[in-house]
Amino acid sequence: xxxxxxxxxxxxxxxxxxxxxxxxxxxxxxxxxxxxxxxxxxxxxxxxxxxxxxxxxxxxxxxxxxxxxxxxxxxxxxxxxxxxxxxxxxxxxxxxxxxxxxxxxxxxxxxxxxxxxxxxxxxxxxxxxxxxxxxxxxxxxxxxxxxxxxxxxxxxxxxxxxxxxxxxxxxxxxxxxxxxxxxxxxxxxxxxxxxxxxxxxxxxxxxxxxxxxxxxxxxxxxxxxxxxxxxxxxxxxxxxxxxxxxxxxxxxxxxxxxxxxxxxxxxxxxxxxxxxxxxxxxxxxxxxxxxxxxxxxxxxxxxxx
Numbered sequence: 236x237x238x239x240x241x242x243x244x245x246x247x248x249x250x251x252x253x254x255x256x257x258x259x260x261x262x263x264x265x266x267x268x269x270x271x272x273x274x275x276x277x278x279x280x281x282x283x284x285x286x287x288x289x290x291x292x293x294x295x296x297x298x299x300x301x302x303x304x305x306x307x308x309x310x311x312x313x314x315x316x317x318x319x320x321x322x323x324x325x326x327x328x329x330x331x332x333x334x335x336x337x338x339x340x341x342x343x344x345x346x347x348x349x350x351x352x353x354x355x356x357x358x359x360x361x362x363x364x365x366x367x368x369x370x371x372x373x374x375x376x377x378x379x380x381x382x383x384x385x386x387x388x389x390x391x392x393x394x395x396x397x398x399x400x401x402x403x404x405x406x407x408x409x410x411x412x413x414x415x416x417x418x419x420x421x422x423x424x425x426x427x428x429x430x431x432x433x434x435x436x437x438x439x440x441x442x443x444x445x446x447x448x449x450x451x452x453x454x455x456x457x458x459x460x461x462x463x464x465x466x467x468x469x470x471x472x473x474x475x476x477x478x479x480x481x482x483x484x485x486x487x488x489x490x491x492x493x494x495x496x497x498x499x500x501x502x503x504x505x506x507x508x509x510x511x512x513x514x515x516x517x518x519x520x521x522x523x524x525x526x527x528x529x530x531x532x533x534x535x536x537x538x539x540x
Contacts, residue, residue, distance in 0.1 A: 237388060237408070238400040239365050240273040240354075247281035250289075254314045254321060263318040263424050266352070272422070273354060273398045279321075280356045280396065280420055286323060289313060309456045317424045326367035326410070326417040346409040346439045346500040348372075350432040350450065354400050355393065360417030362393035370441060376431060377485070378516055381444045385437070393419055407437055417429050430482035449486055456482070457490040464494025472498045476506050492518060496525070 248256070256275050262268040279285065289311065293299070301312055306472050309325035346368070367388040375383055385407065388413035395401065401408065426432060430452040436445045447453055449457070460478065475498070492510050496503040510522035 237402065238270065239367070239391070240270060240398045240400060242274050242277040242396070242398050247277065247283065247285075248275070248278045249282055250279065250285060250314055250321070253279040254316055257319060257321075257422065258275075258316045261319075263374070269352070269354065269422075269424060270400055273400075275531045276354050276356050276422055277371055277396060277398055277422065280358045285313075285420075286311075286359070287416065305454045314418075320421075320423040320425070322421050322423065323358065324419045324421060326360070326413050326419065328415050328417075329412050343410055343412055346407050346437040348404055348407050348435050348437075349401060350403055350429075350434050351426045352401060352403040354398060354422040356398045356420050357393040357395040358418045358420045359395060360395070360415050361413055361414045362395065362417045362419065364390065364392045364411040365408050366411075366439075368437075369402075369405050370407060372404045375435070375444060376516060377435070377444065377447050379444060379446050383437060383442055383444050385439055385442050393417075404432060407435075407439070409439070429483075431487070433486075449484075451488055453484045454483065456487045460487065460490040460494050464497040467494075467498055469498070479506060479518070485513075485517040488513065488515070488518045489521060492522060 238336055253275060257272060258270075261272045277517055293301075309327070311323040311325070313321045315321070346366075356496075363430075367390075368385045369388055370383050370385050375381060391399075403424075431449040431450050433449055433453070435447045437443065438445050456478075460475060467475070472495055475491045475495040479488050479495060482488050482491060488510075492506065495506050499506070504526075507522045507526050511519050511526055513519040513522070
């Protein structure tokens, strides 16, 4: 489950010292090592000048403001190490913007998991409240509307100084608006071995998956396959066909299949027959749909990329 971690009182440390500490002492592939670094994150949070120094530096050099920040919403990229990122999240109270804007920007009231594990600490303000569930990702295929067995863990908050740990692809949480401006600091652990892991979003009232967000790697490979399908030639088809079975992402396999069919037309039947046995419904569903059509037409259905 998501952990609330006890920390000992410590004097504040600066951002550069914190990044150096994590780089030198934390094995990001070892959960226990990450958890043991909670005191250091707490010490970073005790640095009252952390965000002021960051913002002042940005005002003095606007050209460098948040260069390379890949995160959505009001997330400030503070620094990076080999396998980790340090960021600050700004949580706005009600009435600063429209409800729809707030919920979109901050993911308020939107239960979701993460593709990375992370430590978080309340840094400034009263902090948000959050509800946390867990699930078994091995029992989820990723289809919208799919039933997901959820286990409610707790309803808690993140006041200043409290440190928590969330597990990649297991812990689901939703944030609720804080009563006043709040800031949390995160140590994000870069996930190893699965660049195609998808972030998932849930309807926790009904125990269902609502949708998934493709990773940047997945989306990039999908775009490549789609371009190849529209611009490629007969040399392109075998390359796409290889990806229909060899790529680790079902979404990319499905896109490769659609664009193999786009190039080969009716000659794509052997590829479709092979894809019909794919273990994932994202791939075998469209393939079987084409094969079952009468008369059989090797055309790309509207649902395929």
